[in-house]
Amino acid sequence: MAREHFQNLLRGLEQELVGMGEMVIAAIDRSIQALKNVDKVEAERIIADDALINSKRWEIENKCIQLFATQQPVAGDLREIVSFMDLITNLERMGDHAKGIATIVVRHDQTPLLKPLIDIPRMAAKAGEMIQKSLTAFITQDVDAARAIIEMDNEVDALYEQIFRELLTYMMEDARTITRAVYLIWVSHNLERIADRVTNICERIIFMVTGEISGN
């Protein structure tokens, strides 16, 4: 088969991308876990580990640049490598959001959380699932799956809205809760941004497969 070597390089890059995605999903999970336990030590570790995600991103980007320079990709191959560069940027930013949640944990004073976490873990789980599915859709070049994942973002948005309203009620009832309520709003905002970035990935999958640039 022609260009087997090049195909192997692309498949290798896909594996690295999936690996980076797993790092991001793990960072999100850990950040929510650290929040539940108000575990500042773990939160500091998550913040430090974000550097690993960043360096993974540069590593993959460097390989993409080398593929542009040496393999002269065209058509679908070109769109795939362009998409790699976009995906890693989005994943890297998701890592920053996980780090953002960890930062909120560090800022949280010793008081317990305002309330037991219910919707925030659901939101985080949904976001993680979206990342996982989007990477699978990327590897399998599945446009239908990509469109379905974009729809999932509505569920995350609904949860965000719900969390916001609930915390607003707390704050209106008792001004002393404001600081801790705002922290939780920030956390949910980070999760909402993560899910938005997954929709960017899905739009990129549609571009990669069809060549159409969509998205709002």
Next chain:
Amino acid sequence: MSMSGIAIATQRLDLFYGDFQALTAVDLQVPEREVTALIGPSGCGKSTLLRVFNRMNDLIDGVRVSGQVLIGGKDIYAVDADLLRLREKVGMVFQRPNPFPLSVFENITFGLAVHQLAPRREYDMIVEKALRSVLLWDDLKDKLQRSALGLSLEQQQRLCIARVLPLKPQVLLMDEPCSALDPIATLHIEELMQKLKQEYTIVIVTHNMQQAARASDRTGFMYLGKLVEFGLTAKIFTQPAQELTENYISGRFG
């Protein structure tokens, strides 16, 4: 880099055609089992350098070589160097496929017969192995007695590569091996190089720098008889150290 793992090493290599200096102080270390590409504008000395490695330049009058060329650790220009053995260990593939006007089978066994390397009863096995290595076996297994001249150009070039393999060379030299081939056949030969490098050291001279970029692990850029830059292909084509290299690979001269 230590000597182990180095297939070809040149030191202060100069080559003159009469008064004309074609190579100047070339220091090059070609790693084993990699594809090394030599690029540069016409007349830069890349083909001359390639021909140094199996002493093809000896055939030209007035050629003088100084400096050292070690292949497998042996000085190939030493007074006691065995030329026949060198050509056995360093195979060459040329620009235009040049199969002998013989059958496919005889093309493969020709070198074996000349070098008396294997008994005849092993020929069938050797021919099959060689043709399999270049992915020709399935196409030609029922056509072994046909003339090699009737093959397509790509098949002929594959056959010319296969012809070298029974001699168990350490190094395969390829001088513009794809310039007579169409783009798809070119990609096929490049793919074959990726497969062959698992066993052989390959040095390729090419005018087509995209080919060097695609197919090689290391690239040497030559200009006016000098090796301007040598390094990992991925590095040369993204961040060359020399401005001259950058200007050449980006098409600004040459």
